[in-house]
Amino acid sequence: MTWAVWITGLPGSGKTAIAEKVRDILEEKDKGVDVKVLELDEIRKFITPEPSYSEEERDIVYASLVYMAKLMVESGKPVIIDATANRIKYRERARENIKNFAEVYVKCSLDTCMERERVRKAKHTPSGIYEKGEEKGATVPGVNVPYEEPLNPEVVVDSEKMSVEECAEKIVEFIIISPRAPK
Numbered sequence: 001m002t003w004a005v006w007i008t009g010l011p012g013s014g015k016t017a018i019a020e021k022v023r024d025i026l027e028e029k030d031k032g033v034d035v036k037v038l039e040l041d042e043i044r045k046f047i048t049p050e051p052s053y054s055e056e057e058r059d060i061v062y063a064s065l066v067y068m069a070k071l072m073v074e075s076g077k078p079v080i081i082d083a084t085a086n087r088i089k090y091r092e093r094a095r096e097n098i099k100n101f102a103e104v105y106v107k108c109s110l111d112t113c114m115e116r117e118r119v120r121k122a123k124h125t126p127s128g129i130y131e132k133g134e135e136k137g138a139t140v141p142g143v144n145v146p147y148e149e150p151l152n153p154e155v156v157v158d159s160e161k162m163s164v165e166e167c168a169e170k171i172v173e174f175i176i177i178s179p180r181a182p183k
Helices: 014-027 040-047 055-074 086-098 109-117 163-179
Strands: 003-006 034-037 079-082 101-106 155-158
Touching: 003 014, 003 055, 003 086, 003 163, 014 034, 014 079, 014 086, 014 163, 034 040, 034 055, 040 055, 040 163, 055 086, 086 101, 155 163
Parallel strands: 003 079, 003 101, 034 079, 101 155
Antiparallel strands: none
């Protein structure tokens, strides 16, 4: 059976590193699960090459992301969605439309996220997110627009207290072992 797991959290919380580590663990060892990571920042560059990060644009981008994940799951491909999705409604759309869906919340304080973001060198993530949050009209989740924490995520990892590896192992354990996991 195939599934989708959405890893959400503030920008800089560690979502991408954790998603990639989960994929690596699932593909390695004896698990042999071939997983696709849908990284929103990479997809956004394709859908909206010059993003405005407006509410309307976010609605379109997240609807597109959910649809991509839905198609992949229906085609038999397990998916990890790596996306902030600052509004609960984006993640709930996925829950309503994707069979075998689970949500993972990467808990991390805004201060730690801001510090990490200052020094990270992500492949697809725009740089200076929190610095831009100080500009007039900015729409940075957790700063100028709300980040709505998940109400009932299947898994919570605390990236301030746990390493990337520990977070990933907890998620993999849920995927592989838990009776609540998407199957």
